[in-house]
Amino acid sequence: MADISRRAALAIQSADVIAGYKPYLELIAELVDRQEIIGTGMMQEVDRCQAAVDMALKGKKVAVVSSGDPGIYGMAGLILELTMQIPEKSRPKIEVIPGISAVGAAAALLGAPLMHDFAVISLSDLLTPWEVIKKRAEMAAAADFVIALYNPKSTRRVEHIVEVQRIALQHRSGDTPVGIVRQAARDGQTVTLSTLANFTAEYIDMFSIVLIGNSQTFVRDGHMITPRGYHL
Amino acid sequence: MADISRRAALAIQSADVIAGYKPYLELIAELVDRQEIIGTGMMQEVDRCQAAVDMALKGKKVAVVSSGDPGIYGMAGLILELTMQIPEKSRPKIEVIPGISAVGAAAALLGAPLMHDFAVISLSDLLTPWEVIKKRAEMAAAADFVIALYNPKSTRRVEHIVEVQRIALQHRSGDTPVGIVRQAARDGQTVTLSTLANFTAEYIDMFSIVLIGNSQTFVRDGHMITPRGYHL
Numbered sequence: 001m002a003d004i005s006r007r008a009a010l011a012i013q014s015a016d017v018i019a020g021y022k023p024y025l026e027l028i029a030e031l032v033d034r035q036e037i038i039g040t041g042m043m044q045e046v047d048r049c050q051a052a053v054d055m056a057l058k059g060k061k062v063a064v065v066s067s068g069d070p071g072i073y074g075m076a077g078l079i080l081e082l083t084m085q086i087p088e089k090s091r092p093k094i095e096v097i098p099g100i101s102a103v104g105a106a107a108a109l110l111g112a113p114l115m116h117d118f119a120v121i122s123l124s125d126l127l128t129p130w131e132v133i134k135k136r137a138e139m140a141a142a143a144d145f146v147i148a149l150y151n152p153k154s155t156r157r158v159e160h161i162v163e164v165q166r167i168a169l170q171h172r173s174g175d176t177p178v179g180i181v182r183q184a185a186r187d188g189q190t191v192t193l194s195t196l197a198n199f200t201a202e203y204i205d206m207f208s209i210v211l212i213g214n215s216q217t218f219v220r221d222g223h224m225i226t227p228r229g230y231h232l
Numbered sequence: 233m234a235d236i237s238r239r240a241a242l243a244i245q246s247a248d249v250i251a252g253y254k255p256y257l258e259l260i261a262e263l264v265d266r267q268e269i270i271g272t273g274m275m276q277e278v279d280r281c282q283a284a285v286d287m288a289l290k291g292k293k294v295a296v297v298s299s300g301d302p303g304i305y306g307m308a309g310l311i312l313e314l315t316m317q318i319p320e321k322s323r324p325k326i327e328v329i330p331g332i333s334a335v336g337a338a339a340a341l342l343g344a345p346l347m348h349d350f351a352v353i354s355l356s357d358l359l360t361p362w363e364v365i366k367k368r369a370e371m372a373a374a375a376d377f378v379i380a381l382y383n384p385k386s387t388r389r390v391e392h393i394v395e396v397q398r399i400a401l402q403h404r405s406g407d408t409p410v411g412i413v414r415q416a417a418r419d420g421q422t423v424t425l426s427t428l429a430n431f432t433a434e435y436i437d438m439f440s441i442v443l444i445g446n447s448q449t450f451v452r453d454g455h456m457i458t459p460r461g462y463h464l
Contacts, residue, residue: 002239005332010234046462069336073460077344080455081464088453098332098340100237104301108330112309114301116360117368119351119377127461128348132376136349139375143368145351221320223312228305229359230278232313 001030003100003185011097012063019052020065021045027186028065035063049078056083056092068102073122073150103148106181106209109191111223113179113211118146123153123160130160137164141171146217146226149210161210165200168212172196177213179224180204193219233262235332235417243329244295251284252297253277259418260297267295281310288315288324300334305354305382335380338413338441341423343455345411345443350378355385355392362392369396373403378449378458381442393442397432400444404428409445411456412436425451 012018012031019038020028038055040048049064056062066074076096083091107114119140123133140147147168153161168176174197182190182205192202196212204210217226244250244263251270252260270287272280281296288294298306308328315323339346351372355365372379379400385393400408406429414422414437424434428444436442449458 002242003237003330005235005237007234046464069332069339071336071339071344072346074347076340077347077457077460078462080344080457081459081462084452084457085464091453094455096340096344098235098336100301100330100332101336104303104330104333104336107301107303108308108328112303112312112328114304115306115309117351117353117365119349119372121349133349136375136377139371139377140351143371144364145368145371220316221323223326225309225312225316227313228309230310230313232278232317 001027003105004028005097005099008097008099011095012065014061015063016060017052017055017062018065019048019055019062021048021067024065024067027067045075045078049075049082053079053082053086053092057086057090066099068105069099071096071098072101072103072120102150102184102209103211105184106148106179106211109181109184109189110179110193110211111225113146113177113213113217113224113226114148115226115228116146116214116216118148120148120150122150123157123164124151125157125160133160134163134167137167141168144171144214146214147212149212151206152208152210153204154206161204162200165196168196172212172215176215177217177219177224179211180208181211182208184209193222193224233259235337236260237329237331240329240331243327244297246293247295248292249284249287249294250297251280251287251294253280253299256297256299259299277307277310281307281314285311285314285318285324289318289322298331300337301331303328303330304333304335304352334382334416334441335443337416338380338411338443341413341416341421342411342425342443343457345378345409345445345449345456345458346380347458347460348378348446348448350380352380352382354382355389355396356383357389357392365392366395366399369399373400376403376446378446379444381444383438384440384442385436386438393436394432397428400428404444404447408447409449409451409456411443412440413443414440416441425454425456
């Protein structure tokens, strides 16, 4: 809650209805009072967002809650896509309120790994072919981007992260720093520093963000730092 | 100010000293009371950060203010690099407080362009060779990343953005949506929707973020949307 913006807090407090994945709604419990709740599980996001849009069509002011930034792999796009299916004259007005992204929260905990160009890639292949994801990892590694991985590993999908490691090792040294942040800014938060050669042995799950340094990234005094290039 | 987090506001209010680029300090005027101010111009960031570190060494609690997220091309890295030059036993403790990034703020104003993998590239060649930047643009374009450009154009440097346009056009259609957000969440904010073929004719400067869509990005009802891939 310390990382929520005033604008987001006010939008939630002034809403008639709040829609969100249940564990995320628990994180904002102190902002919930008389608002009606639409809470469903993680995999029912289309149904949940459709229910939110339906409430807005009835004239309610609805706050749809994402964790992190709703505009980065969040619910902003789905809500906008669903409203586009409504005839223009009755389409509800949408405001996207940005938040602190998971990658930004993870970076802050690690030190300053995003001081230089970076690529953000989700390893979830539920909605994207693995070949597309893999090509992005290859290009990002070849161009020396810092690489941030969302959804790096699930119980079902354990091989993609190893494949990304293999790809990155073709372009970067095995001692390239890798940071793993789990449950950033939530209960159970963990921050782990490892290396490109070894990081897949660490505990990684769907609540983790993995940050692979570029060729200049270093670790000192427990901080992962990608230098901007100042001559100090 | 509506987009600042509680944690950031509290850190500024409870500091003994605030250091920052002067126009950014004006944005947080309501949080400034008895704190001492270290304010310098844009190009003096090393001096400003060194002065902030020196104050911390004297035992002061210092808040260094960046716009956007201090961890994304911001002051977090420079502060950490400067403190690394201090012997470990007297090194001040650093906390990086994440914020809403300029790219996230720009994306929210445009709609939902970052629902899929994206690459963030600064076109400033002050600290990075242009050949490195250009290769990143090429790889990002080839791998169908949404591309976010920081520092896209200055009065001195007008050709890089045209070169990036040329590169992107080798991989994407000329009618690929491009969004330009100037002064996101500040006075004078402008939001412009254009296309890959035409966007360089729009007004773009160092206070702008340029977002180039991927092959699936579309514009409808004034919103720039990169679909996540749900079957609706």
